[in-house]
Amino acid sequence: MTKNLVIVESPAKAKTIGGFLGSDFTVKSCMGHIADLSKKDLGVDVEKGFEPNYIVSPDKKKIVGELKKLAHDSDFIWLASDEDREGEAIAWHLMETLGLKKESTRRIAFHEITKTAILEAIANPRELDMNLVDAQQARRILDRLVGFELSPLLWKKIKPSLSAGRVQSVAVRLIVEREDEIRNFTAVSSYRISGDFVVHDGKKLKTLNAELNKRFQTKEEALNFLKQCMDVQYTVEDVETRPARKSPAPPFTTSTLQQEASRKLGFSVANTMRVAQELYESGKITYMRTDSVNLSDMAIAMAKKEVTATFGEEYVKTRKYATKTKGAQEAHEAIRPTYLSNKSIEGDRSGKRLYDLIWKRTIASQMADAELEKTNVTIGITGKTEKFVARGEVIRFDGFLKVYMESSDEDSTEGQEGVLPPLKTGEKLLLSIMTAQQKFTQQPYRYTEAALVKKLEELGIGRPSTYAPTISTIQKREYVVKEERPGVQRSYDFISLKDKKISEEVRNETVGNEKGKLFPTDIGGLVTGFLVQNFDNIMDYNFTATVEEEFDVIAEGKLAWKDMLKEFYFPFHEKIEGAMENTKRVKGEKLLGTDPATGLNIYVKIGRFGPMAQLGESDAEEKPRFSALKKGQSIDTISLEETLDLFKLPRVVGDFEGTEVLVSAGKFGPYVKHKSAFYSLPASDDPLSVNLARTIEIIELKRHADIKKVIREYPEDADIKVLNGRYGPYIAFKKENYKIPRGKTAADLTYDDVKAIMAANEPTKSKSKKKK
């Protein structure tokens, strides 16, 4: 019997495919890339024509060992990584790392996980496409060069530990520039005239809302118009109906799933991916990292059957969708339920809701258009050229709307969009009320996480597997924050005409209330400004698209990857060196005003540890005082008063047990200090006004909690304690912690038990010591 080893990228895929193939096939997954550039240094020898230094990724050593063994015992090895640039490189790294021989190795690829597709792939193996591999190497090395040369420049010129890269820096730029647009935006107002008319519909009276086809720029004009309408007649001049159609949206890709889960379910991008991963691993949906809107023939057939059975034949319309996305590689199907006959699934609430969304979107994509009838009614006013217009929309055939309608990021348009009462040309209408409302132009929208993903995808920046990590990176680096910010009150004029009487009032509305939107931080703005000024090419929104074109030429075998890198790298590297030499440290320093108490100048700027305020001159004889800005404060928007408050800490609130009680603010927020012990101040207490009695209360509360925290202590060794932690009981010994094995009750542990556990186990690693 011939032994075959098939290597795919994901374990869930391996399981499915294993079921399709006979017992002479072993299917294993390699878990994505197994090798990468060394992280110790640049990982690329620029002098030697960009020679890459690949090493097996530390977390893949084990799996590579297993694969080596399996490969050794097999007659044929089938490399079935994805059919795209990265997949080809994975196959090549497998070939090299496992030491596979050309004669016994086959490269196969499929775009959907169906039995037919797999068998067809096995019947049509090919050789590795080294041009495609070279395109991947160019992509990988370019990203490394950009990231590992730009980042150290930022450490030197702005702040340590910052980062920059082809994808993340442009993502931040989008947020920074949107905020600039909003800051520079001035709302312009105009007056919208709206009329409610009374219409007889059989025996019932109905209201018809119509809007004037002209807006007035000033209150006087609007008021004047209403006055002139006191003694006029309204006549229906035209009733126009026309048919319209709506088509369903294509099946989900990663990006559209993230957008709709955000809009309809309020999921963050990371949450969507976590839930989707669970659905995928349990076999409920197809692969969730995809840029393809394509459905397999089998899926379309399932959808057809499902729609026919549930809604009837007239609701079926099968469709093949084409991807329009820039740089799409289409190695997988669209995201869809594995079995469309499963309308719902078992599981937790998030999983059920996301599955429901995917099921509906997939089914709707294979359903008939909705047929609508749109009606426009024009109402004339005697002696006036302006007309009132009413719009209505009636669904004649719901089609896919029965199941699913895509949401939009923008607010829904105002006005009546339902059924209009029956109207005839020439019919006279009675006005019940006419209003003139001051309306303001809207500032540009801030990005949500999902809206940013959409924008990145449009620009061809990033891949389905990196959207969520990118969004998380730019927040982790504190370039942007996801926040809720309250809106501001704005007043507007509201004038009405009713029963030939005009009344004027000023009403209030809240505008600009933002929830879960991305805002740039001071650092984000500073880094973006610095990069745009010095590396305009990389920060250009078309940079990725431009290099992608070159990667494509490499993939076609018409350009050597090292030549491409040469063209890019040397001018880039020169700019790095130039900026290293010739630019000053970027501080964003701003003189805010003077302290009334001392007459000293107050500055705000970015220090080595982030945004800070400074009281006094840096070069003065008396050293200036410093204070870090609080979370949520920005050097752009902070006021002088808020800055002065920062210097009111630390303050002594009084004496307790013969020792001073101090209130201050540290890295982790405001705290109380007493006898070299620290007590966090709850958010409800204001560090500037909290009194001695309250701080004593806080101290005693913590002391009490600490007593409860200790489950056991031992007279034999005061350093050993059994404590109650966030994740249950554990053993604490100096700075080291030990897990308590299953089956043991913490309170019953004797000194000898504890000693035995400590001897038999390694202490748990703390995050501060070892990073992931």
Next chain:
DNA sequence: CAGTGAGCGAGCTTCCGCTTGACTT
């Protein structure tokens, strides 16, 4: 865990794209 902000210098940070668990005090 609880501020730091001069200057020196050791030793650290960092990219994008493929993939999952292991683990957190």
